Amino acid sequence: MSIPGQVLLTVLALWAGQAGAAALLQPSILLQESIQLLGALLESQVSCNKMNVTNIFAGNKHDNELEVLCKATTVALEGRSCHQHLEGISLNLLSLVRRESSAPQGPCPVAAGDTTSLNQFLVDLRRVLQRLVKDSSFK
Template sequence: MSIRVPFLLTFLALSACQGRTATLPQTSTLLKESIRLLSNLETKVSCDKMNVTNIFAGDKKANDTEMLCKAATIALESRDCHTHLEGIYLNLLSLIQRKSTAYKAPCPVAAGNTTSLKQFLADLHRVLQQLVKDQSLK
């Protein structure tokens, strides 16, 4: 009988959890953490003059998931500049995997207009803030 009580308590505790979603950070948490990392990076990036593809210029037809996938690719390619870029990459990767199974990072980023890494990070910061704002309105 004493074995059944701990088993029953464990079963009830596990039943109360909402399964997999209880252990994964929410989308808004990943976005806010990425924004915090980007805020810390704005003054600390050692190679901020490095050029990267400007995924935010021109064609606005890309959906949010595709844009996040391309941003993850750039963060992955630039992660040698600062350790926080690794965290941003991992957060973006998690967001992509939650939103769609169609995109697998790293996404191809076509060569085109370039911008400095510093400007890319500022643009990504702005876009993520907009995504958090849009999410809070839903």
């Protein structure tokens, strides 16, 4: 085998190993990383923080943690045009939902209803994630 072929195989093996390691990330690490990203987003002052998003936290006392995270994934994806880091947060949340649920899930549909500012959504999501870190259900 030529040297470029060996290099290519080595790079592919390393890349596959990193993908496997990423899949093994603990839920608490995903939550903590998302909380840190949310903190950075909340410190940034941009005009799109005022854009309206669906308020998944309004009156949803009957939703379980997975439903809230799944809906938050959808809202975060909708807001990624404002903040690029929301895509990473949505991927983290989706990973948590898929890990904790036996059924394969994607971003959940979110019914139109009450709206809130993107900034308030970020504050509420950060509060929920901080509570989940303290709970033992996602560790």
